[in-house]
Amino acid sequence: MTTAALIIFIYFFIFFVIGTIIKNNGVVDIGWGIGFVVVAWLLLILRFPPSFTRLTITLLITVWGVRLFMHILRRNKGKPEDFRYVAFRKAWGKWLVPRAFLQIYMLQGLFMFLISMPVILTGGILTNTVLYTVGLWVFVFGIAFEAIGDAQLAAFLRDPANKGQLMTVGLWHYTRHPNYFGEATIWWGIFLIALSGGVSWWAIISPITITFLLLFVSGVPLLEKSMKNRPGYAEYAKQTSIFFPWFPKKTSQNAKEV
Numbered sequence: 001m002t003t004a005a006l007i008i009f010i011y012f013f014i015f016f017v018i019g020t021i022i023k024n025n026g027v028v029d030i031g032w033g034i035g036f037v038v039v040a041w042l043l044l045i046l047r048f049p050p051s052f053t054r055l056t057i058t059l060l061i062t063v064w065g066v067r068l069f070m071h072i073l074r075r076n077k078g079k080p081e082d083f084r085y086v087a088f089r090k091a092w093g094k095w096l097v098p099r100a101f102l103q104i105y106m107l108q109g110l111f112m113f114l115i116s117m118p119v120i121l122t123g124g125i126l127t128n129t130v131l132y133t134v135g136l137w138v139f140v141f142g143i144a145f146e147a148i149g150d151a152q153l154a155a156f157l158r159d160p161a162n163k164g165q166l167m168t169v170g171l172w173h174y175t176r177h178p179n180y181f182g183e184a185t186i187w188w189g190i191f192l193i194a195l196s197g198g199v200s201w202w203a204i205i206s207p208i209t210i211t212f213l214l215l216f217v218s219g220v221p222l223l224e225k226s227m228k229n230r231p232g233y234a235e236y237a238k239q240t241s242i243f244f245p246w247f248p249k250k251t252s253q254n255a256k257e258v
Helices: 002-022 027-046 052-076 083-115 129-158 178-196 201-217 220-227 233-239
Strands: none
Touching (some): 002 027, 002 083, 027 052, 027 083, 052 129, 052 178, 083 201, 129 178, 178 201, 201 220
């Protein structure tokens, strides 16, 4: 655990330096996904030869992390600092640098440490093929759900006719946050795979942490707050599940679909 903690500390310290120099703490979002890839591969190399489950988890995290990195990089390229970090910059004033170090970079480092538990805790030989198979399919379902959701939203936003309209079609017809649901599902799959290789049940802190963050801290609440005053969103929220996909409820007025 000490080695993993040190890797994560150094990783986020580098991003802290970069973010401070360019005056854009939004770089931490770009580094989030790829950071898990760095941790997974370094631990894999340090613990060579790897177990089958550890190798599987490392490869799956690589697929997820690289996809997320590319997605956020394309989304943020050429854009100013995210509104969340702009608000912090204004609120923290002269204490910006130390507070950014602790409350942005090191806090995300702590979360990365907790979520990386299936990788950090040593796994042995595959002992439960059923659990391994279930975990693999849960991961595949999660990353497909997340990727399809991101692609559908990107296509929707590219169409000028949809400017100012709500995204209520595709996966958004069944959940208001398909990408967040997909991300949480991914880590439950990784946990099951780790469990199939003998990793301690303590590793469950990984999917619990990411699900909690997405549902109650940095994911759903922030997006819901930014969207709540948009025309039609109240009705859309009444009929559409906030997180877990489900069939829409029938209401007196449907949210506008484009």
